[in-house]
Amino acid sequence: MSTLLGEQVDIKDLYRFAIDGHLTLSINFLNDTPVRKVSLIRAEDIRYKTITPKHKNFSKNMRVNVPVGVRYQISKEYWIKDESKDWYKVKGVYDLAMVGAEQYEISQLLYPESEVKIPIISGFYVKNGDQIYKLQALHKPSVSHDQQAPVQSKNGVEGDEDDSAHISLKPRVLQQAVSASSLWDHEYELVIKTGEVTRFIQSLEDEPIPSSQDEKSLSPRERGTLLTIIGAFCNHMDIDPLDKGSTSPIEKMLELNGTPMKFDTIKRHLDQVPDAVERRRK
Template sequence: MSKLFKLKKWLTIPETKKYLTQLFGEKVTEADIFKLALDGHLVLSVYFVNGAMARQGILNDCLPSECIDDIDHYTEKYPFLKHLSLPHFNNMCKLFRPNDLDQTDALSLYLQNTITEASLGLGKGVVTIYGVFDLPLFGAERLDVEHRYQMLTGGPDVTTQCLDGAFVFKGDVIYQLQESFENNEYFPGSKADGENLENQIISEKINNADAEKLREQFKAIRAAFLRARDARAAFLRARDAWPSISHYPAGGLPDDAAFVVRTESLRKLQDRLTKDDLPDKSEKPLTTRPRNTLLTIINALCEYSNIDIKSRGAAAQIAKLTQELGADISEETILKYLKEIPDAVETRMK
């Protein structure tokens, strides 16, 4: 693990691809990263470069940790699971246990069908969020990830829609992303609709007289848009409902949002792989003689490659070779073994 990696809080998708290729010891594609996220093996995040509008909330009620023995297994993959009420959780258990369904698929299906606006406790106002947020993958954001995966693998277009909107979270706080009616070019009378009209006038070189007629028609549509907005505001205030009159749940992630992966998530993935790949306890550790043999072989290969193991730049030269091989080893580690070579060779020559 490089020093730079330790300092970074998140990686881009190309950087993650390179890291996982080294970790797995085999080629990893960008499509593999999105599939790992969809299957619950990796937490995918998104970086709002220019910010995003959202309603803030938190899942109502807490799930007692004693209600199931392996609760940590589920909450690790689905952080929001610990906030579900006990009745909801019991329903989820009934969903997959009697039928022996795959736990990951069952949980995903459950979350997609039970997390609603009421259970999220969303606030009435709209805030602007910046930075990196994680994707729970139970709303429209999952469709965006699925779409990216299908595009990278030459699959079909994702035509499914999610009316509940797209979600992101940070810690225990969840956000439902919002879009502005004014920025929706397909909403008659919006500012974006008016900007499209002006662009049309310019691109089609419409004469001044006809252009003024189009602008007058838009003014009437704009006035109707504003009247409808005010009527909706009065309706919502009378019922003490969500007072926002200019936003609605986003159909997906913003176009200027970038997919990223937190280094913390990659470390957790590496830890799980390490535990799964632990050697058999009956396997004997490398003894002194085989170790000296290997060090002697390394020395012979270095001499053949004209690498002086005693020179100052030997470790850096070998480190570069490991990078080209795709199995990056730090200079510090290499230097430690280079220092052991003379004694090993001397032992073998006796």
């Protein structure tokens, strides 16, 4: 990666690539980890029905749009369509789905000096192929009266409250799987699959390089002028073109403008800005 990008790539760069969706991080669960199977649906694909709330505090003319066929929302982009009632344990390497709170925890690794707020409702998700799993944490609930079962007395007759001398209560306490509050609820290590590294490098190599014929329409003077204008814009926005962290914000701006561009394409042009500005000043 360092060779292809022309600069040193460190761990934080990998976190940034993962958050921006360019690289898939995986998680290696070192021990058995409880999960539930879930299916997702994008927010734009949800169907709604209009209902009239039947409550005295609401107006009779009030109408409310209610989502149909979904369980609950985990982000602006995704809802849980279905979730299995039963949980089971997995172990080994799974990809981070990056659809819930897992992206926030990666951001915390990227910016350890700041406190990243993680939405509680989101949950943490991993995937294996097309199957998505929601991470769970195991807890033993406290023993309640309903969970207490009488034990037969010495003469073989089931006891009651009057037979207190011959009765002991045996609690039935079952482990409950609840939504994990953090990736750190489990023993794991973050990894990148070899195949994913190969795919990422291939995506960089596949970026088309403008041919000499394409460049004929833009003279060196015109190209230098455009790069100088970009440099002035960067200076006004307090953006350092050579800072690796500057590429992602510009990529986001291009997406919002409806003119998306690949990360390394933006980086390649930004790298040319300082030289163009320096030549212009001479």
